[in-house]
Amino acid sequence: MSRFAQVIVLANDEEIMEPLTRPDDDREWAGSFTDIGHGMFGGWAIEFIRRSAWIGLLEHLESLPWTSRYSLQVLIHDEEDDCFGLWMMHDGRLVEIPLPRTRRAFLPNYHTGELDPDCPGHLIRTDWPGGWPEEG
Numbered sequence: 001m002s003r004f005a006q007v008i009v010l011a012n013d014e015e016i017m018e019p020l021t022r023p024d025d026d027r028e029w030a031g032s033f034t035d036i037g038h039g040m041f042g043g044w045a046i047e048f049i050r051r052s053a054w055i056g057l058l059e060h061l062e063s064l065p066w067t068s069r070y071s072l073q074v075l076i077h078d079e080e081d082d083c084f085g086l087w088m089m090h091d092g093r094l095v096e097i098p099l100p101r102t103r104r105a106f107l108p109n110y111h112t113g114e115l116d117p118d119c120p121g122h123l124i125r126t127d128w129p130g131g132w133p134e135e136g
Contacts, residue, residue, distance in 0.1 A: 003049075003079055004048070005051070005054060005120075006046070007047075007057065008044070009033065009061065009073070010042060010043050010072070010073040011044075011066065011073070012068060013042065013067050016064050017033060029057040029060060030048075030053040032046065033046045058074065061094060062094050066089075070089055073088055074086070074094055076120070078120055078123070082102070082124050083099070083102065085104070101125060102123055104121045104122065104123050
């Protein structure tokens with residue numbers, strides 16, 4: 001299953017991110033980040049072409065010894081998302097921060113009718129025509 005996804009990490013920890021800019025077959029997730037800050041700010045990006053290639057990424061990022069864990073931000077945009085989702089550290093875990101006027105949908109597997117526990121779902125804007133109405 002092809003599920004293109006872009007992940008951006010914003011952090012002030014160049015030393016922590018540097019090893020993630022090189023391939024490493026021992027990591028659960030595949031690929032390597034590219035420095036998009038070019039020395040001006042702490043930003044790294046990666047694109048995945050399959051969901052299986054980024055399984056374990058958030059857990060890996062959680063486990064790193066960040067200098068300022070609470071300023072770490074991870075932005076994730078799956079191919080069917082309307083916008084990037086935001087994850088930040090809370091109680092030692094990267095958790096999704098709810099964004100105004102968005103809702104995450106978890107749709108059942110087309111073949112089995114079951115929800116896939118590993119599926120990230122889709123982030124949908126609720127303020128677009130045809131989007132989900134805001135819950136009041």
